[in-house]
Amino acid sequence: MSPTRDEQHWMYRNMVTSRRFEETIAKIYFEGKTPVFNMANGPIPGEMHLSDGQEPVAVGVCAHLTPEDVVTATHRPHHQAIAKGVDLDKMAAEIFGKTTGLSGGRGGHMHIFDPDVNFACSGIIAQGMGPAVGAALSRKMQGKPGVAVAFLGEGAVNQGAWHEAMNLAAVWKLPFVCVIEDNAWGISVAKSTATSIANNADRAAAYGIPGKRIEGNDPYAIYEAAGEAIARARAGEGPSLIEVETYRLAGHFMGDAEGYRPEGEKDALFEKDPIPKMRAKLLADGVASEAELDAIEAESAARVEAAIKFARESADPAPEDALTAVFAA
Numbered sequence: 001m002s003p004t005r006d007e008q009h010w011m012y013r014n015m016v017t018s019r020r021f022e023e024t025i026a027k028i029y030f031e032g033k034t035p036v037f038n039m040a041n042g043p044i045p046g047e048m049h050l051s052d053g054q055e056p057v058a059v060g061v062c063a064h065l066t067p068e069d070v071v072t073a074t075h076r077p078h079h080q081a082i083a084k085g086v087d088l089d090k091m092a093a094e095i096f097g098k099t100t101g102l103s104g105g106r107g108g109h110m111h112i113f114d115p116d117v118n119f120a121c122s123g124i125i126a127q128g129m130g131p132a133v134g135a136a137l138s139r140k141m142q143g144k145p146g147v148a149v150a151f152l153g154e155g156a157v158n159q160g161a162w163h164e165a166m167n168l169a170a171v172w173k174l175p176f177v178c179v180i181e182d183n184a185w186g187i188s189v190a191k192s193t194a195t196s197i198a199n200n201a202d203r204a205a206a207y208g209i210p211g212k213r214i215e216g217n218d219p220y221a222i223y224e225a226a227g228e229a230i231a232r233a234r235a236g237e238g239p240s241l242i243e244v245e246t247y248r249l250a251g252h253f254m255g256d257a258e259g260y261r262p263e264g265e266k267d268a269l270f271e272k273d274p275i276p277k278m279r280a281k282l283l284a285d286g287v288a289s290e291a292e293l294d295a296i297e298a299e300s301a302a303r304v305e306a307a308i309k310f311a312r313e314s315a316d317p318a319p320e321d322a323l324t325a326v327f328a329a
Contacts, residue, residue: 060222
């Protein structure tokens with residue numbers, strides 16, 4: 001299974017849009033936070049986790065999804081939100097804490113929720129497994145179309161919530177796919193020191209379901225594996241597990257000094273940056289011309305600029321709104 005020309009253009013466009021969005025957010029994030037860093041200051045308060053380098057995972061999977069399919073993501077969600085079709089203006093406004101945000105500015109960047117495209121994420125490790133498996137169960141019980149996909153980091157697979165949800169998805173033969181983004185680091189802890197198995201995809205055998213690991217952060221290989229898993233789910237054949245070797249080009253969060261990385265590791269990762277690699281492949285395969293790719297990049301830049309402008313110009317919440325949308329006895 002190979003992506004069509006249009007799908008390859010779509011994949012590249014969303015990878016570039018995600019990267020441009022995060023590069024812009026990274027610059028704005030430090031406004032007002034110097035000379036003494038305080039994450040509560042500036043137009044973007046709170047922590048910020050960037051997904052630079054992990055864009056192939058999002059586009060390779062989401063190329064097969066429709067708005068009726070459900071996606072849950074992690075605290076590093078921008079690439080998946082963009083690939084799933086989350087409204088970029090409203091997502092930017094949410095990150096800025098504005099009233100025009102997806103949740104009125106209450107959720108921030110780790111709690112993006114867009115019911116129009118069935119996307120949600122959470123800062124709690126492995127939290128997305130239960131909701132995704134529940135969504136898959138509801139679709140099976142009600143005879144509704146759609147699959148559910150949960151994206152997690154490799155460290156989240158050691159959580160009890162992951163095992164419980166995977167077991168139920170397999171027992172009930174649900175239309176569910178678990179995608180593990182293995183960037184080798186759980187915050188500052190190396191995978192090899194925290195996980196007893198080299199490839200988490202091998203854990204699929206414990207649940208009697210297919211498991212596959214994709215090496216090299218390759219969007220085409222991810223597209224093929226995801227296509228097979230999602231088609232299997234749609235056909236009523238049950239869940240699958242995919243683990244992708246990917247690369248976190250930024251730190252765990254904005255401001256991370258990354259002293260835990262071995263010397264030279266990060267420089268080597270930038271040499272594997274998936275965006276210039278995909279651009280080169282598109283040109284070499286004759287799937288796109290220089291002019292077409294330049295146009296895609298310009299379009300992505302303009303789209304991001306418009307979203308940031310929308311967010312900056314949107315109204316801040318009124319103080320009295322702090323008590324709205326809060327459940328009370």
